[in-house]
Amino acid sequence: MDADDLVDLVRNYNPRSDAELIRRAFAYGERMHDGQMRHSGEPYFTHPVAVAAILTEMRLDDATIVTALLHDVIEDTRSTYADLVKQFGKEVAELVDGVTKLTNLQLSSTETKQAENFRKLFMAMAKDLRVILVKLADRLHNMRTIKSMRADKQVQKSRETMEIYAPLAGRMGMQWMREELEDLAFRVLNPEGRSSIIRRFITLQRESGDVIYRISADIRHELEKAGIEADVFGRAKKPYSIWRKMQEKEQGFSRLSDIYGFRVITQSDEDCYRVLGAIHQRWRAVPGRFKDYISQPKSNGYRSIHTTVSGRDGKRVEVQIRSRRMHEVAEAGVAAHWAYRDGVRAENPFAVDPAKWIATLTAQFDSADDHDEFLEAVKLEMYQDQVFCFTPKGEVVKLPRGATPIDFAYAIHTRIGDACVGAKVDGLRVPLWTRLKNGQSVEIMTAEGQRPQVTWMDIAATGRAKTAIRRSLREEDRERFVKLGRELVRVAFEHIGRRATEKALTTAARQLGLAGPEDLLAHLGSAEITARQVIETLYPELAAKTGDEIDEARAVIGLSPGQTFKRADCCQPVPGERIVGITYRGRGVVVHAIDCEVLAELQDQTNRWVDLQWHSGRHPPVHVVSLDLTLSNDAGVLGRVCTLIGEQKANISDLRVLDRKPDFYRMIIDVELRDVEHLHAVRLALEADTDVAEVKRLRDPSRRP
Incomplete structure (x- = not known):
């Protein structure tokens, strides 16, 4: 050229x-x-x-x-x-x-x-x-x-x-x-996959004749009867499109029905709906396969009616119906904005303004906090088809296919999403994980004080919702960790007769390489550092073990020379309880409580059992025990629980909330104890509190060595 x-x-x-x-x-x-x-x-x-x-x-x-x-x-x-x-x-x-x-x-x-x-x-x-x-x-x-x-x-x-x-x-x-x-x-x-699709098409054509010509002729006949002037085109779908359907539906080629597509191009917008009526009168429409992109256009200007019908010989065929001007935009997409005809920009009312289209596409990308969120948002936008839902006032909200009421709420406003407690779809209450469909009316119910839940991350489909949920959870976690850290450090300081002043916390933060007091408290609350570390940093002489305490490394009797031991995470034995050791190759001896469920699986391996007992004397408070607590969900309860544990001269090393309900919440508190008597004293103090509904010692066989 x-x-x-x-x-x-x-x-x-x-x-x-x-x-x-x-x-x-x-x-x-x-x-x-x-x-x-x-x-x-x-x-x-x-x-x-x-x-x-x-x-x-x-x-x-x-x-x-x-x-x-x-x-x-x-x-x-x-x-x-x-x-x-x-x-x-x-x-x-x-x-x-x-x-x-x-x-x-x-x-x-x-x-x-x-x-x-x-x-x-x-x-x-x-x-x-x-x-x-x-x-x-x-x-x-x-x-x-x-x-x-x-x-x-x-x-x-x-x-x-x-x-x-x-x-x-x-x-x-x-x-x-x-x-x-x-x-x-x-x-x-995948050249083999593509070739196999083409070969099957050839076989199908040989067996059933020119299906495209016959169905196109049937559609033209129906339009002539209805007095509608339009062009009809038919084609087999592209090999990759068919391959993708086979993968998505997990079906073989012979079971795929809608492998043919037909397009009707009308002279006017009004004729589109007349064509639809004529086609549905002749053939049965397939439920759930109708989309009206004329009344609800795509953001790139695409307008068309899509319907799937059971055509000749029961074969499903997809029919797209659009006017000539709609077709021009459907072929060129956003590029239709620059299209020329006869020396001037084509005046097509359906062509979108590229600046507005880009603005809608990139708005949520700008709010992404990191690269992964941005990439996730881009891929969601590029790969997903859209569904159109309505607010109770009739405003349209566009979402990717697979979106849920959570996505709908965040699409309206971040504040609505954060405060979401439920949703109604077409007037009926539905779970938040419900997948929304085209044309549904969605009402979001909110409540003051509601915050996003961790489980929402699995429910949300859009990058915008996921980004907002992550941000809120990070902020909430930090607030919670700071609050918990403040209680932990207060109890730890009182334990040694000191006050956790701002100056003391600032000094400790600097010594530990942290940004400041709040950062220190957040690290404490999230168990990244312990209150013991803070005490040892500021007051090493007070934190040092007293001479009459038994060395932690020599806490058990019965080991062979050179053998090391470790407490089992599944039963967390403490001094004063009957114990037994189990040998593990390359890992020394693991100490179990005699009533640990894991031992039942090892009863035939007596050669691995080691008879052990705790060293008599005063043990240091370093043996972690996990307590499963159910508490009233009231102000000040958590602080009081921390104080009760501190009053028993015990240190909290970690805290995890398992389930939060409006009236009660359940949490696991890891407490550092001396022995079984120390454990009994802590449990007794907690059980006596009116806001503590239940205290259990957590023993988890799944946490086996």
């Missing part, structure tokens, strides 16, 4: 095109790439020309066509940004520079880098969407000619195309490009 051929392609839809500008760009690009060759052996400049030709099919403006011709000159030749500004103006130079930057992004790299590069990609999109249009056309031509590349490069480019560029084209409404990119990548990534 030479410059005149390209000019003719542009002038077919834009007679007022600046032919001289295109010819100059053609000549400049050809000169810059002179001597460069593609892997196929062709002159390199054939590639930019082919990219420009692809963009003419979308009837794009002169600046985009010129950018396609020049999109590799900054990257691969001696040409510079300043040269392009001088020769072709700032608009073209900016576009070429944008495409160059995208070319340098490794979108299939490691997760963190990939997320950051995705962010850059969306920033480029926000600046000028035509950059992405050129990049997509560039990728399409590269995939069409991929056979000339090395095998490993083919796989890398195909995977990147399948994961990033094809979904992006679909998200922009360019479904034809998405399908071709997917099929070209599928050809490389």
Whole structure:
């Protein structure tokens, strides 16, 4: 193709095109790439020309066509940004520079880098969407000619195309490009799978004849009877689309029903619904397979009616119904904004403003706190179909398929999401994990003081909701840890007759390498450090063991010389209880309480049993025991429990809330004790408190050595 051929392609839809500008760009690009060759052996400049030709099919403006011709000159030749500004103006130079930057992004790299590069990609999109249009056309031509590349490069480019560029084209409404990119990548990534689909199609056609022709004729017949003028097109779905359905539904090819698709293009918007009526009168509609994107358009401007019916011989067929103007946008997607006809921008009422589309797409990405959240949000947006739900006032909320009332609440406002306690769908109360469907009306119930729950992370589907939940949980956890840490340090200081002043905490934080007193308390509350460590940091002389205490390393009697021991986590024995040791190769002896359930599994392995007993005398308070407490959910109860434990000269090393209800909550408190008498004293003090409903010693056989 030479410059005149390209000019003719542009002038077919834009007679007022600046032919001289295109010819100059053609000549400049050809000169810059002179001597460069593609892997196929062709002159390199054939590639930019082919990219420009692809963009003419979308009837794009002169600046985009010129950018396609020049999109590799900054990257691969001696040409510079300043040269392009001088020769072709700032608009073209900016576009070429944008495409160059995208070319340098490794979108299939490691997760963190990939997320950051995705962010850059969306920033480029926000600046000028035509950059992405050129990049997509560039990728399409590269995939069409991929056979000339090395095998490993083919796989890398195909995977990147399948994961990033094809979904992006679909998200922009360019479904034809998405399908071709997917099929070209599928050809490389799974050639056997693709060939098997094509072979089965050929067999099916041989057995049943030309189904597409017969069904198309049936639809035309029904439209003629109804007096509706429209064009009818039919086709078999692309091999990759069928392969994906087979994987999703876990069905073989023979059991797939809707492998044919039909499109009806009407003369007017009103005729779309008349066509729908005619089709549903003739064939039975398949429940749950109807979507009206005319009354509820997609954010990229896509409008169409989708219905699936049981057609000839009971075969399911999908029918898309749209007007000619809707079809133009359906083919071009967001690119329809730049489409030309007869020398002027096409006046299509359904074409969306790219700036608004980008704004809606990127709004939630900006709120992502880290790379993983951003990448998750991008992939959710790119890979998911959308459902449209309504607020009680009739406002539309767009969500990805699989979204729940939690996602709906956060889509309205973060404050609504955080305070959500329940939801009604179409007037009926439903669980928060319910998957929403198209057209449902959703009412969110809120309550003051409600906070997001950890389980919501598994319920939410959107990046926006997950990000907000994470942020709230982090803030709530920190508040809770600081509060708990303050109680732990107060009790620990009182235990040695000191006060936990702000100055003391500041000094301890500095010595432990922490940011400040609040950071110290948060680390205490989350059990990252212990109150004992804080005491030892400030008052090593008070924290030191007294001379009459038994050395922790010599707490048991009966070990062989050189043997080490460890208390079993499953039963947590303490001095004063009857014990037995079990040998483990390379790990020494594990000490169990004599009534530990785990010992029943080892009764036939008597050669591993070691007769042990605790050393008599005073043991230090270092033996951790887990207590399972059920407490009243009232103000001050937790603080009082910590005080009661501290009064018994015991230290709390960790605390975990298992279940929180409006009236009671259950928690595990790890307490450092001397012996069984010390344990008895702590339990007795807790059981005597009116707000402590139950105290149990936690023994968990699953925590075996």
